[in-house]
Amino acid sequence: MQTPTTTQAVAYLNNGPIDAPGSLVDVELEVPAPGPHDLLVEVRAVSVNPVDVKVRASSDPGGTPKVLGYDAAGVVVAVGSQVSAYRAGDEVYYAGSIGRPGTNSIHHLVDERIVGRKPRTLDFAEAAALPLTSITAWEVLFDRLGLDSGSAGTLLVVGAAGGVGSMILQLAHRLPGVRVIAAASRPESVQWVRGLGADEVVDSRDFVDEVKRLAPDGVDWVFSAFSDGNAEKFAEVLKVRGEVVAIDDPVGLDLMPLKAKSQTWHWELMFTRPLFEPESAYQRELLDEVARLVDDGAVRTTLTRKLSPLNAASLREAHRAVETSATIGKIVVAG
Incomplete structure (x- = not known):
């Protein structure tokens, strides 16, 4: 050439x-x-x-x-x-x-x-x-959260129908002990995330009550592509010492709601x-x-x-x- x-x-x-x-x-x-x-x-x-x-x-x-x-x-x-x-x-x-x-x-x-x-x-x-979404999803699950084939718990995916969320769902679906709750709103988004392996789907516009019903003891992990205004909601649905991994750029993010339950906020940038x-x-x-x-x-x-x-x-x-x-x-x- x-x-x-x-x-x-x-x-x-x-x-x-x-x-x-x-x-x-x-x-x-x-x-x-x-x-x-x-x-x-x-x-x-x-x-x-x-x-x-x-x-x-x-x-x-x-x-x-x-x-x-x-x-x-x-x-x-x-x-x-x-x-x-x-x-x-x-x-x-x-x-x-x-x-x-x-x-x-x-x-x-x-x-x-x-x-x-x-x-x-x-x-x-x-x-x-x-490439970008695969790298990001891989690093979220296996680097930031340290998940592997023996991990057990519940993962909430906020922004599940987007590029990174779509790869998170597919990779997490391969972990037998991880239950995946996808947040989506439109009918086409719900159909998409179910097809990629989501175990449960909640409405992304108001997910707290639905997540608490599906996981009364709280979820172990949250992936967030949309963090603006959601830190308090994440703190509410997460277990004590639960973890969030975010990929977006929320302005003026207040993480104090996570302090009471010693929850952790991670950033991921591929x-x-x-x-x-x-x-x-x-x-x-x-x-x-x-x-x-x-x-x-x-x-x-x-x-x-x-x-x-x-x-x-x-x-x-x-x-x-x-x-x-x-x-x-x-x-x-x-x-």
Whole structure:
């Protein structure tokens, strides 16, 4: 394969609403030479996550094109001098790092240590739906909460129909001693979470009474994609010394309601390892394991909508949908 020197990408020029003139535009950018551990990937599909929307709306690049995108599936075109796990022609999927240019680009550089081999049974669009949410869900369950095949207890999943929630449900369903209560409201969301393995479903708009009825002694763990205004509710439904893991960015969060029962609040950010432990291959191994689970039929893609082609117009449509916070599963944009 010939290594390109320039590539087509989608960038934003100024922060603000999605319909602002500089929100997302088609640009042509230079392709830097791969670093020692880098792969140059020809991107075939990307997905849009809430982090894309948050960064675009709040972080101003001051007119300099900034490329977003934290999920991709594609084909390796070239490798850096110290790359050991991949070669040109390999099919891969990954989430990248928030500290580097994003994946909304036809050619993209990424550190091999955070890249997994694409599931063989999925196409590029189906695979692109998985990396960021799989990494986040895995780290929530197995790193933050320390769950394993011998764990026993009840998990409440708030934001269960979203991208991360959809992966939490699938991975937790594989833990025989963990009972999963999913919070969802719309009929289509309820149907979706039941299909992904939820044992019980409660109304996300007012879940306290329903959760207390299903788990009178309290739940052991809460996963939260929507924490604003919910800390007191979580404290009420959690057991003594129960645990919350949150992935969102609530403003002015007050955690004092958790103190009386010595409950714990954890944060999960899947970019922590790429930012602060770049030498770690943990996320590569994690993605390879998720690919194995997919190919074995134990986990499925969470793709629910595909847009095309990979350009500013398609990504703008995807951003609009994700901004509603009502998306089920994942929206993918394919080339």
